[in-house]
Amino acid sequence: MRTAIVVGAGMAGLAAAGGLARTGWRVTLLERAERIVAPPTAVVLWPNGRRALDSLDPDGGWSAIASPLPDGGIRRPDGQWLVAPRTRSGGNGPVPAVVHLEDLYDALVAGLGDTEVRTGFEAATVRTGARRRPAVSDGRTVLEADLLVAADGIDSRIRAALAPEAAPVSSGFAAWQAVIPGYRVPDLSAEAALGGETLGAGYRFVSIPLGPHAAGKGGVYWVATAAGAARPEPPATQLALLRRWFDGWHEPVGELLAVTRPEELVPQGVRELRPLPRSFGFPSGPGGVVLLGDAAHAMPHHLGQGACLAFEDAATLRALMAGAAPGDALTAAVETYSRTRHPRTTSVVRQNRRMSAVVQARGRLALRARDAALNHMRPRMLGRTLDPVSDWTPPE
Ligand SMILES: Cc1cc2nc3c(=O)[nH]c(=O)nc-3n(C[C@H](O)[C@H](O)[C@H](O)COP(=O)(O)OP(=O)(O)OC[C@H]3O[C@@H](n4cnc5c(N)ncnc54)[C@H](O)[C@@H]3O)c2cc1C
Structure with a gap:
């Protein structure tokens, strides 16, 4: 064989x-x-x-x-649309x-x-x-x-x-990912609940609602990226940093970061x-x-x-x-x-x-x-x- x-x-x-x-x-x-x-x-x-x-x-x-995957569009941190959402067709x-x-x-x-x-x-x-x-x-x-x-x-x-x-080699930025389980997802406006992508200067935040399946259970997945190397600090400090960097970004960025727990954070330096x-x-x-x-x-x-x-x-x-x-x-x-x-x-x-x-x-x-x-x-x-x-x- x-x-x-x-x-x-x-x-x-x-x-x-x-x-x-x-x-x-x-x-x-x-x-x-x-x-x-x-x-x-x-x-x-x-x-x-x-x-x-x-x-x-x-x-x-x-x-x-x-x-x-809902098409949540692409925005600036102040919420202004760079690319408005559209209904997806495959x-x-x-x-x-x-x-x-x-x-x-x-x-x-x-x-x-x-x-x-x-x-x-x-x-x-x-x-x-x-x-x-x-x-x-x-x-x-x-x-x-x-x-x-x-x-x-x-x-x-x-x-x-x-x-x-x-x-x-390093790609020049670090990423943080987390899944917030369904029962802890904050109340969000219908538009923010769709998720989407937000682009700042050297910063990016993407949120995606997960379906009602076994592990997702209606939760939200988010991934944030920032220019620079992976951070050496413990997860709680990194989470505090993320909350500071993304402070003032439109809904749902701050809301999702606020309910994320340090043990849910998956940080990594991105390489290629x-x-x-x-x-x-x-x-x-x-x-x-x-x-x-x-x-x-x-x-x-x-x-x-x-x-x-x-x-x-x-x-x-x-x-x-x-x-x-x-x-x-x-x-x-x-x-x-x-x-x-x-x-x-x-x-x-x-x-x-x-x-x-x-x-x-x-x-x-x-x-x-x-x-x-x-x-x-x-x-x-x-x-x-x-x-x-x-x-x-x-x-x-
Ligand atoms: C922030 C982020 C978001 C991403 N989002 C997406 C996305 O939305 N869609 C998408 O398609 N991709 C995405 N990716 C990319 C995707 O995660 C990776 O491409 C994928 O995980 C690679 O899988 P892999 O099995 O090749 O490698 P790995 O996941 O690294 O698996 C390698 C396995 O090999 C084992 N291993 C390593 N060395 C040895 C050894 N010497 N002997 C035995 N076992 C060994 C490891 O323990 C591990 O289990 C993302 C990546 C990042 C960083």
Whole structure:
């Protein structure tokens, strides 16, 4: 039987392991943590991400756990509209949706099928060679398989060994996320309850209502970003800072920050890979190694596409590997994976960088240029179906 090892049980690894297991691969999923735990946040699934998930597991019930993303528009901190909200239409495809990560992880874990899950295994080294199957080791045990999938995030040890040119660097800002459970959401006007995005000078705040599903229970997800590095202070101090920075911003920014508890705050310095790895696929013996998710293409979350691209990676991998037997067919599939995913990812990274100039604008002239540019960028920001980023469809 064809064997695959997937390293990393984040969204990318869980999706890839489930996809391969459903196409007749014997899969071992390795995770360094003692348990697979979803971060207590949420994620926006744009139409491309939803299509990828549907193709990975048509019975995954994604629609039941995700709620349509209301178009709350884009405002300035004083509440003035930069882009007014409109009714979203997904055309013939799925509409953008938001999902609590606990629900998404539960669904991805449920889709693992016969995958063997080994937690507490930290892959430290990788071995490849013209005549050898790829292998990973944690320093004690060596595990080898026909296919090795590196989904071990931005600090991937496997990518560092195979594509050392790609280095994680700071994106120049920090992010804070939180989910306020439904029973503690403050009373908000109908307009503010829709959520939306607010852009200040170097600051950004996005709020999104979660649906009435298991983990969301009518709560609100918010994400704030500010120029600068990750803060070293304890969460309570960081929350106090956020309340000060966003003081005076229109409803619901202050209201949501006021009810957020320090233990709900998920702070992080935002990083990206620069440059991207030259290749996402490395033949080895009768098979090879592929890079997936943030291990391949970590990028700042301006377009909210990191996880969606990871699901695209997993869906593409599943389609290419479905009929590939170890030997020439599998090494060709590893190369095709890279040839397919690299240009697609490069194009999204490029659009993300353009967006970076918009959302991180500071200074009077830059802010004026940003406001003028917003109307042109609106389709991209809001993931409409004509948008080349969201338009992706899975391979047959
Ligand atoms: C503020 C913010 C908002 C975002 N919003 C969105 C959004 O709305 N939509 C969207 O699509 N994307 C969004 N993203 C991006 C998205 O969160 C990431 O792209 C996604 O989480 C990457 O998943 P991953 O599985 O590749 O990596 P990770 O989530 O980092 O998972 C890697 C896994 O590998 C494990 N691991 C690491 N090293 C090893 C090792 N050596 N051995 C074994 N296991 C290992 C880790 O423990 C972890 O479980 C956002 C990101 C940020 C920062």
